[in-house]
Amino acid sequence: MSMSYPGVHTRDPIKKRRRLLKGNLLLLIELQECDSQLVMFMVRKKNLPEKLDKLDAKLLAFKDEIEQNKKKHDQLKSLHTDKEKEIKKLNENAAKAKEKLLEVKNNKEYQAMLKEIEIAESSCGNVETEIISILEELDKVSLLAKKDEESLNQQKKKYEEEKKQIEADLNTIDEDFVKWEQKRNDLRKKIPDDLLAKYEKIKNRNNGVGVISVWKEVCNGCHMNIPPQLYNELQKSLELISCPNCNRIIYFQNREKPA
Numbered sequence: 001m002s003m004s005y006p007g008v009h010t011r012d013p014i015k016k017r018r019r020l021l022k023g024n025l026l027l028l029i030e031l032q033e034c035d036s037q038l039v040m041f042m043v044r045k046k047n048l049p050e051k052l053d054k055l056d057a058k059l060l061a062f063k064d065e066i067e068q069n070k071k072k073h074d075q076l077k078s079l080h081t082d083k084e085k086e087i088k089k090l091n092e093n094a095a096k097a098k099e100k101l102l103e104v105k106n107n108k109e110y111q112a113m114l115k116e117i118e119i120a121e122s123s124c125g126n127v128e129t130e131i132i133s134i135l136e137e138l139d140k141v142s143l144l145a146k147k148d149e150e151s152l153n154q155q156k157k158k159y160e161e162e163k164k165q166i167e168a169d170l171n172t173i174d175e176d177f178v179k180w181e182q183k184r185n186d187l188r189k190k191i192p193d194d195l196l197a198k199y200e201k202i203k204n205r206n207n208g209v210g211v212i213s214v215w216k217e218v219c220n221g222c223h224m225n226i227p228p229q230l231y232n233e234l235q236k237s238l239e240l241i242s243c244p245n246c247n248r249i250i251y252f253q254n255r256e257k258p259a
């Protein structure tokens with residue numbers, strides 16, 4: 001292993017070039033990390049408010065759903081009131097008919113009156129049956145409404161927590177973005193202009209990735225195989241090498257024994 005350090009002059013031109021290449025590659029790798037991070041921050045910054053909107057919509061939809069049960073509850077209540085009134089009226093009618101029964105003069109009238117009472121009483125029975133089923137339904141809906149209320153409170157709590165987290169994330173992203181942007185600007189100053197231009201050009205053509213590692217003869221950018229000869233060359237080259245398939249600047253990285 002060579003004991004030369006950056007800034008220490010060496011008379012061996014090959015060592016010097018290798019050191020220069022290695023230095024530039026390291027800068028490019030760091031720059032790539034910065035660029036990728038910045039893209040990721042931008043994506044998250046765009047996605048988080050959308051996530052927040054979805055959260056709002058979800059809570060609103062849930063409130064709407066709950067409203068349906070409340071409405072049903074109110075409808076059943078008023079139906080119950082109507083039916084009670086109806087029964088009261090029917091009872092009154094039956095009572096009146098029974099009073100008149102004492103005043104009838106002949107059998108024909110008597111039979112007609114009996115019929116009237118019978119109808120009123122049987123109607124009463126029917127309405128009572130209806131009321132029972134309304135009350136049963138009302139019990140069910142009341143229980144649902146109570147459960148809805150509990151769920152709504154839980155949903156609200158969850159909503160507040162998630163909202164808080166998203167807002168905190170947004171703040172963190174802004175801070176991180178500034179930090180990584182500063183780091184990127186510092187790195188760019190250290191990289192030779194022509195190399196920087198080359199990196200930018202390749203990066204812009206390749207989904208934001210201009211420099212990528214190669215391991216076991218596979219380019220990690222396009223996942224295609226690198227010819228064995230080029231793979232060998234990559235490990236000892238003094239020049240920058242590009243992937244023959246995706247054209248990204250490639251470097252050898254032993255993934256089992258990280259540098």
Ligand SMILES: [Zn+2]
Binds near residue numbers: 223245246
């Ligand atoms: Zn490739």
